[in-house]
Amino acid sequence: MTDFTHPFFIATQEVFRLMLDxxxxxxxxxxxxxLKNRAVNVSIGIVGDLEGKIxxxxxxxxxLEIVRILSGMEMNELDDFVASAISEVVxxxxxxxxxxxxxxxxxxxxxxxxIEVADTxxxxxxxxxxxxxxxxxxxxxxxxxxxxxVA
Amino acid sequence: MxxxxxxxxxxxxxxxxxxxxxxRVESFLLVLRSKEPWELKVEKVKETLxxxxxxxxxxxxxxxxxxxxVGYPDCNRHCEIHAEFTSEVQEFVKLFEEQGYEEPxxxxxxxxxxxxxxNHVAATDQKIADYIHRLEVEA
Numbered sequence: 001m002t003d004f005t006h007p008f009f010i011a012t013q014e015v016f017r018l019m020l021d022x023x024x025x026x027x028x029x030x031x032x033x034x035l036k037n038r039a040v041n042v043s044i045g046i047v048g049d050l051e052g053k054i055x056x057x058x059x060x061x062x063x064l065e066i067v068r069i070l071s072g073m074e075m076n077e078l079d080d081f082v083a084s085a086i087s088e089v090v091x092x093x094x095x096x097x098x099x100x101x102x103x104x105x106x107x108x109x110x111x112x113x114x115i116e117v118a119d120t121x122x123x124x125x126x127x128x129x130x131x132x133x134x135x136x137x138x139x140x141x142x143x144x145x146x147x148x149x150v151a
Numbered sequence: 152m153x154x155x156x157x158x159x160x161x162x163x164x165x166x167x168x169x170x171x172x173x174x175r176v177e178s179f180l181l182v183l184r185s186k187e188p189w190e191l192k193v194e195k196v197k198e199t200l201x202x203x204x205x206x207x208x209x210x211x212x213x214x215x216x217x218x219x220x221v222g223y224p225d226c227n228r229h230c231e232i233h234a235e236f237t238s239e240v241q242e243f244v245k246l247f248e249e250q251g252y253e254e255p256x257x258x259x260x261x262x263x264x265x266x267x268x269x270n271h272v273a274a275t276d277q278k279i280a281d282y283i284h285r286l287e288v289e290a
Contacts, residue, residue: 014274015270015274018270018273018274018277019266019269019270019273019274067262067265070153070265070266070269071153071180071184071265072152072153072177073180073181073184079258080254080255080256080258080259080262081183081184081258081259081261081262082262083259083262084258084259084260084261084262084263084266085262085263085265085266086262086266087262087263088262088263088266088267088270089266089270092266092267092270
């Protein structure tokens with residue numbers, strides 16, 4: 001059975017390395033302390049051979065730092081500029097993951113991302129396909145909620 | 152500073168155009184993100200967007216010509232990526248014309264532009280540099 005999480009890990013790793021000069025490591029889910037309260041949730045729909053959505057959760061401070069690295073400018077709040085930039089980063093990661101899936105003969109497309117700030121991500125739709133990741137600027141969680149399309 | 156030396160491809164014309172794009176985007180952001188009232192910065196924003204619209208088209212054209220000249224094998228896919236982004240920019244331009252240059256929409260455009268440009272130059276365009284390097288090694 002194809003591991004759907006692996007292309008998302010590779011894509012996240014590559015995008016963080018090339019765009020942000022950051023390494024990512026897998027961390028145990030119980031150590032995701034930064035995501036226990038308030039998190040920025042960028043959600044992106046998937047259609048095709050697999051259907052569902054991918055939820056990316058970032059601490060707000062990490063979101064601001066990512067956009068600071070990209071723009072070279074200090075960011076103080078999650079405004080339209082920051083929301084758009086982080087959504088595009090997620091769009092790029094997800095698009096690259098689709099390319100990875102395609103090499104495993106799984107053909108899917110992404111839909112436009114949506115963003116919200118969740119007071120807590122404890123009520124998120126907990127799937128069994130979670131990537132819990134750590135970087136030097138914070139922790140992120142990728143919740144992969146995909147099912148094979150019924151023919 | 153948005154530009155990083157690692158973005159250099161080693162193709163003089165393309166590198167100069169990338170640096171110009173990064174400089175323009177950076178000065179656009181400085182105006183856009185300043186605390187000045189929107190009415191005072193909207194003209195500068197419009198000017199920069201006009202420049203970007205023309206310069207991006209010219210840059211994409213020059214880069215695509217270069218890829219064909221060196222026989223870059225992923226040229227068609229690269230051209231598609233350029234076309235997709237041009238189409239997205241045109242959608243924003245249409246919205247600006249219909250709704251006016253409202254600050255939230257321009258901020259949204261700028262956020263997308265910054266992330267897209269960095270990914271394109273740092274990842275997609277670097278594959279051209281890798282290809283050229285392979286050609287040089289094989290020669």
